[in-house]
Structure formats: C-alpha cells, structure tokens
Amino acid sequence: MSGKLKYYQFVLGCQMNKSDSERIAGVLNDLDYQQVDNETDVDLIIVVACSVRQSAIDRIYGKLRQWNKIKKQRPLVTAITGCLLPGDKKKMKTLFDLSFDITELAELPKLLQKKSSQLFDVKEYFDLHPTPESAFQIYIPIMTGCNNFCTYCAVPYVRGREKSRTSRSIIIEVKEYIDKGYKEITLLGQNVNSYGLDLPNELTFPELLKEINDLPGDWWLRFVTSHPKDMSDELIDILATEKHLCEYVHLPIQAGDNETLASMNRKYTVEHYTSLVEKIREKIPKTSLSTDIIVGFPGETPKQFKNTVKVFKSLKFDMAYISKFSPRAGTVAANLADNISPHEKKKREKKLTKVLDKYAVKFNKQYIGQTLTVLIEKSVKKDNHFELSGKTRSFKTTRCNSQKDLKGQFVNIKIAKATAYGLEGVIDGN
Numbered sequence: 001m002s003g004k005l006k007y008y009q010f011v012l013g014c015q016m017n018k019s020d021s022e023r024i025a026g027v028l029n030d031l032d033y034q035q036v037d038n039e040t041d042v043d044l045i046i047v048v049a050c051s052v053r054q055s056a057i058d059r060i061y062g063k064l065r066q067w068n069k070i071k072k073q074r075p076l077v078t079a080i081t082g083c084l085l086p087g088d089k090k091k092m093k094t095l096f097d098l099s100f101d102i103t104e105l106a107e108l109p110k111l112l113q114k115k116s117s118q119l120f121d122v123k124e125y126f127d128l129h130p131t132p133e134s135a136f137q138i139y140i141p142i143m144t145g146c147n148n149f150c151t152y153c154a155v156p157y158v159r160g161r162e163k164s165r166t167s168r169s170i171i172i173e174v175k176e177y178i179d180k181g182y183k184e185i186t187l188l189g190q191n192v193n194s195y196g197l198d199l200p201n202e203l204t205f206p207e208l209l210k211e212i213n214d215l216p217g218d219w220w221l222r223f224v225t226s227h228p229k230d231m232s233d234e235l236i237d238i239l240a241t242e243k244h245l246c247e248y249v250h251l252p253i254q255a256g257d258n259e260t261l262a263s264m265n266r267k268y269t270v271e272h273y274t275s276l277v278e279k280i281r282e283k284i285p286k287t288s289l290s291t292d293i294i295v296g297f298p299g300e301t302p303k304q305f306k307n308t309v310k311v312f313k314s315l316k317f318d319m320a321y322i323s324k325f326s327p328r329a330g331t332v333a334a335n336l337a338d339n340i341s342p343h344e345k346k347k348r349e350k351k352l353t354k355v356l357d358k359y360a361v362k363f364n365k366q367y368i369g370q371t372l373t374v375l376i377e378k379s380v381k382k383d384n385h386f387e388l389s390g391k392t393r394s395f396k397t398t399r400c401n402s403q404k405d406l407k408g409q410f411v412n413i414k415i416a417k418a419t420a421y422g423l424e425g426v427i428d429g430n
Contacts, residue, residue, distance in 0.1 A: 004032060004033070004034045005032070005033050005034070005043040005044060006033065006034050006035075006036050006041065006042040006043050006044070007028055007033045007034070007035055007036070007042055007043065007044040007045070007046060008035070008036055008037070008038065008039045008042045008044070008045050008046075009021050009024060009025070009035070009045075009046050009047075009048060010039075010045065010046070010047045010048070010060075010063060011047075011048040012047075012048065012049055012050040012056040012059065012060070012082070013048070013049070013050025013052060013056060013082065013083060014050070014052075015139050015186070015188055015224060016139075016141065016144070016188050016189075016190070017048045017050060017082055017083065018139060019130070019139040019140070019141050019188055020048055020081075020082065020102050020105070020141075021048050022130035022131055022132050022133065022139070023105060023129075023130045024046060024048070024081075024105060024108070025130065025131035025133075026129045026130045026131045027105060027106070027108055027109065028044075028046075028108075029131050031109060031112065035131070039066075039067070039070075042076070043075065043076065043077065044076075044077045044078075044079065044112075045067060045076065045077070045078050045079070046078075046079045046080070046081065047060055047063070047078070047079070047080040047081070047082065047096070048081060048082040048102075049080055049081070049082035049083060049084050049088070049092070050082060050083050051083050051084050051085040051088045051154045051158055051328060051330075052083065052153070052154050052155075052328065053323075053326060053328070054326055054328065055326075057088055060080075060092070064078075064095055077097045077098065077112075078096045078097050078098070079096060079097060079098035079099070079100070079108075079111070080092050080096045080098070080099050081099070081100050081101065081102045081105070082102055082158075083102075083154065083155065083158035083159060084158055085154050085157055085158055085328060085329060085330040085331075086157065086330055087329045087330055088329075098111050098112075102159075103144065103159075103160070103163075126141070126165045126169060134408075135181075135182075135408055136181070136182055136183045136184065136375070136407075136408035137182065137183065137184045137186070137375075137377070138177050138182050138184070138185055138186070139186045139188050140170065140173055140174060140177075140185060140186070140187055140188065141165070141187075141188045141189065142164065142165055142170050142187045142188065142189050142192065142195055142208070143162055143163060143164040143165060143189040143190070143191075143192070143194075143195050144159055144160075144162075144163055144189070144190070145159040145160045145161050145162045145163050145190060146159060146161075146162060146190040146191055147161055147162050147191075147194070148191060148227060148229075148265070148267070149265060149332075150254075150264055150265050150266060151263065151264050151265045151331060151332035151333040151336075152264060152294065152297065152325065152328070152331055152332075152333040153331060154328050154330065154331055155190050157330055157331070159190065161198075162190075162191065162194060162197070162198050163198060164195050164196050164197070164198050164199050164202065166199065166202065167196070167202060167203040167207075167208050167211065170187075170208065170212070171208075171211055171212060171215075174212050174215065175215055178215055178216075178217045178219055182219065183218070183219050183220065183375055183408065183409075183410065184219065184220045184221075184222065184375055185212075185219060185220070185221050185222070186221075186222040186223065186224065187209075187212075187221070187222070187223040187224075188223075188224060189223075189224075189225070190225065191225065191226070191227045191230060192205055192223050192224065192225065192226060193205055193226050193227055193230030193231055193232070193235065194227070194230050195208060196208065204234075205235060206232065206234045206235045206237075206238045209221070209223070209235075209238050209242065209245065210238060210242065212244075213238075213242040213243065213244045213245060215244075218410070219244060220244060220246050220375065220393060221242075221244040221245050221246065222245075222246050222248065222395075224250050225250055225252065226249065226250065226251050226252075227252075228251060228252070228253065228266075228268045228272065228273050228276055229266070229267045229268045229272075231251065231276050233279065236276075236279050236280055236283050236284075237283065239280070239283070239284055239287075240283040240284045246393040246394065246395070247284055247286045247287045247288060247393050247394045248287065248288045248289075248290075248393065248394050248395040249280055249284075249287055249288075249289050249290075250289075250290045250291070250292075251273075251276065251277070251280075251289065251290075251291055252291055252292035253270075253273050253291045253292070253293065253311070254266055254292055254293060254294050255293070255294065255297065255300070255304075255308055256270055256293075256307050256308030256309070256310060256311030256312065257270065257300075257304040257305075257307035257308055258270055259304060260297055260299075260300055260304050260308075263297065263298070263299060263336075264294075264297065264333075265332070270307070270311060274311070274314070274315065277289065277315050286394065287394065288318040288319070288363075288394035288395050288396065289315075289317055289318055290317060290318055290319035290320060290321070290395070291317050291319075291320050291321070292320070292321045292323070293308065293312075293320055293321070293322045293323070293352060294323055294324075294325050295308075295322060295323070295324055295325065295345055295348040295349050295352065296324050296325045296340035296344060296345035296348060297325045297333070297340075298325065298327075298333060298336035298337055298338055298339060298340070299336065299337070299339065300340060305348055308352070309351060309352065309355060312352055312355045312356065313355055313359075316359040316362075316363070317356060317359065317360075318359075318360055318363050318364075318394075318395075318396075319356070319360065319395075320352065320356050322349050322352050322353060322356075324342075324345040324346065324348075324349055325338070325340070325345065356420070357420040360420040360421070361418065361419065361420045364396065364418035364419065364420065364422070364423060365418045367396070367415045367418060367423055368415050368416065368417070368418055369414070369415065370414070370415055371412050371413065371414045371415070371428045372392045372393075372396075372398065372412070372413055372415060372423070372425075373392065373393065373410050373411070373412055373413075374390040374391065374392050374398045374400075374410070374411050374412075374413050375390045375391055375408075375409075375410055375411075376388050376389070376390040376406045376407050376408065376409055376410075376411055377389060377390045377391065377407070378390070378407065379405045379406065379407040381405070382401075384403075385401045385402060385403055386401065386402050386403070386404065386405050386406070387399070387401055388400050388401065388402050388406055388407070388411070390411070392423075396422065396423050397421065397422035397423070398413055398415070398422060398423040398424070398425065399422065399423070399424050399425075400413050400424065400425050400426055400427055401426075402427055411427055412427065412428040412429075413425040413426065413427055413428060414426055414427075414428045
C-alpha cells in the first residue's frame with residue numbers, strides 16, 4: 001500500500017458495537033490505514049450500525065446525504081456493518097460501496113483488496129486484535145449472538161445464535177491488557193450468563209470469572225449484560241467473594257408485570273426477578289443495581305404499567321435505562337398493534353423517572369462522608385485546575401477538581417455532595 005489512507009468510523013448502539021469498532025480499527029491499522037476523528041478528509045468511512053432503534057437508522061440516512069456530496073468532489077469508499085435487520089441490510093447494501101457482517105470482519109481486507117497489492121490472512125472474528133481508544137479501559141467480547149428471541153429485540157436476527165469464545169483465548173486477552181496496565185476490564189455478551197453453553201467441555205460463566213479474577217494486579221472486572229432467567233446462585237456467590245469483581249449488577253427487568261413479560265417472551269416472572277434482587281442484596285449489601293425498562297409495550301394497560309411502577313418502588317433501583325417502545329420491522333413485536341400513543345409513552349417514562357430519581361438520591365446520599373475509590377475517565381483543563389470525573393466500583397459517576405491530570409488512575413475521593421445521577425467530592429488528603 002502506498003502512503004497512508006485515512007478512515008473514519010461512525011459508531012452507533014451498545015458497548016458490543018463499540019468493541020467491534022476497536023476490532024475494525026485493529027484490522028485497518030494492520031493495513032496501514034490511519035484513523036481520524038472526523039469525516040472531512042478521509043478515504044474510507046465505516047458505519048457500525050444498530051437496528052435496535054429506528055432513530056439510529058435515521059441518523060445513518062442523514063449522514064449518507066453528506067457523504068454522497070463528498071463523493072461528487074473526490075474518491076470516497078463507504079462501508080457498513082454492525083447490527084442490521086434484514087430489511088435495513090437490504091436497503092443499506094444499495095447505498096454503501098461495501099457491506100459485510102461483523103462476524104465476517106476478517107474478510108474486510110479482501111473487500112479492500114482492489115486498493116492494495118498486499119495479500120492478507122483471514123482470521124476468525126474473535127482472533128482479531130482490537131486497537132483500543134482508551135489506554136486504561138477495555139471491552140472484551142466473550143460471546144456474540146442471542147438465543148432468547150425477546151419479541152421486541154433485533155439481536156438474534158442481526159447477530160445470530162449464541163457463539164462463545166474459548167475461555168483460553170479470553171483469559172489470554174485479559175492478561176495482555178492487565179500486563180499493559182489497564183485498570184478496568186469489561187466482559188461483553190448479549191447474555192453473558194449463558195457463556196460456554198454452546199461449547200463442549202468449556203467453563204461456565206461463573207468459572208470463567210473465577211479464573212480471570214485469579215489474575216494478579218490492581219484492576220477492576222465488570223460484565224454486561226445478564227439475563228434474569230440465567231442468573232444463578234453460583235454467579236451471585238462469585239460476585240460476592242472475588243476481589244476484582246465490582247459491586248455493580250446490571251439486570252434488565254423490562255417490565256414489572258407478568259402478562260407483559262410473557263408478551264415480551266422474557267421467560268421469567270416478577271416474583272423470580274424479585275427473588276434474585278433479594279439474593280444479590282443479601283450477599284452483596286454494597287452492590288449497586290441498574291436495570292432496563294420498556295414503557296408502552298403493545299397492549300400494556302394502565303393497570304399493567306401500575307404494576308411496573310409498584311416494582312420500581314419496591315426494588316428501588318440505583319439506575320434505570322428507560323426507553324419508550326418503538327417497533328422494529330422484522331421482530332415479532334412489530335406485528336403487534338402499537339396501541340399506546342406517543343404522549344402516553346412519554347407520560348409513563350416521566351412517571352418512572354420520577355420514582356427512580358427519588359430512590360437514587362436517597363441511595364447516593366448514603367455515600368456522603370465516605371471515601372471511595374474512583375477510576376478517573378475524563379479530565380478537562382480549566383484555568384488553574386483539572387475537572388475530573390469517573391466511576392466508583394459501584395458505577396457511580398463521581399466528580400472532583402485536581403491540580404493534576406489524573407485520567408486513567410485510581411483516586412480516593414471523599415464524597416461531599418450527592419444527586420440522583422452522581423456524586424461530588426474532594427481528593428482525600430487535599
């Protein structure tokens with residue numbers, strides 16, 4: 001390849017897409033491409049798409065109009081991958097120069113072959129090394145795909161069935177980043193609890209966590225996302241006892257009504273979910289619990305929504321990601337009557353947010369006066385100091401000021417103020 005070709009990535013969606021983008025960067029950097037942070041003067045643009053919400057697809061169409069104008073002025077190759085439902089994929093293929101499944105990422109060099117005289121080895125997706133954006137945090141996929149087929153969800157259609165990596169390859173990759181000084185490792189999967197079930201004689205997810213936890217060093221271990229039907233007592237015990245695992249659990253409930261859960265094909269009941277939360281809080285008293293909720297699911301009656309509010313008040317989540325239902329073509333729920341008005345969905349979202357804020361403030365105020373370890377993720381230079389922000393082990397966003405740029409370091413902060421969405425304090429000893 002003569003000279004450096006520049007590329008830009010437009011990444012939408014969840015942490016899995018973020019992790020995929022780092023593997024794309026690894027492939028392109030090996031091809032001697034240079035990554036840049038804007039699309040003004042590039043040779044290649046790659047979109048890592050997300051079909052989960054229509055708004056994300058609409059953003060791609062908006063970008064395409066800009067890129068097509070650039071194409072009229074100079075050469076530009078556009079490519080798309082990521083999570084695309086069949087209908088979206090069919091349309092996008094006609095609008096982009098290149099289209100490939102993310103699991104076929106190793107084939108990207110072949111697709112770009114006409115721009116190079118080099119020959120490239122084809123590897124398995126999981127064997128591709130990422131080029132991380134961060135020097136201290138890394139997302140490591142341990143599996144891809146999902147077997148659950150929740151009626152509202154696009155993942156099984158865009159990612160396929162569950163496919164796990166070997167535990168050996170995961171542990172080797174984790175160790176590499178620990179040896180490089182990384183402070184936070186997050187294991188990724190659409191349903192991490194079912195890791196290894198598709199591979200004969202492989203470790204279970206709790207066993208994998210135990211093996212990784214035994215690696216030495218000063219670092220934190222997290223994972224997302226868990227499915228309540230597969231959250232085992234063994235996993236809860238591991239969370240309670242292993243030192244590197246953080247006191248934070250993200251456990252999507254999606255609805256607080258059994259009829260709605262059945263319509264979503266979630267395969268558990270409110271009672272089962274509640275028992276899991278009770279076990280987690282009994283075993284790990286300092287844990288922070290977040291969840292996902294969909295309001296306005298087709299057929300959700302006022303009474304059923306009241307049941308969700310009741311569960312919210314009962315379980316008192318630290319954080320919740322509340323979304324209004326929007327149908328995605330190709331999913332089962334898209335065939336259901338979307339009979340809840342946008343106004344009503346917004347009203348229900350505000351109702352739950354109000355409940356969430358009430359208990360989140362109460363939880364966070366308990367930290368006032370305590371000194372917490374925070375991994376500093378952002379550092380902004382001001383006139384005579386740096387404004388720092390980061391996360392605690394329990395995933396609480398925490399802010400403070402410092403005379404030094406401490407990004408990427410563990411810092412002990414004494415908490416002085418709490419809101420529903422974060423903590424503020426001063427560096428201990430200042």
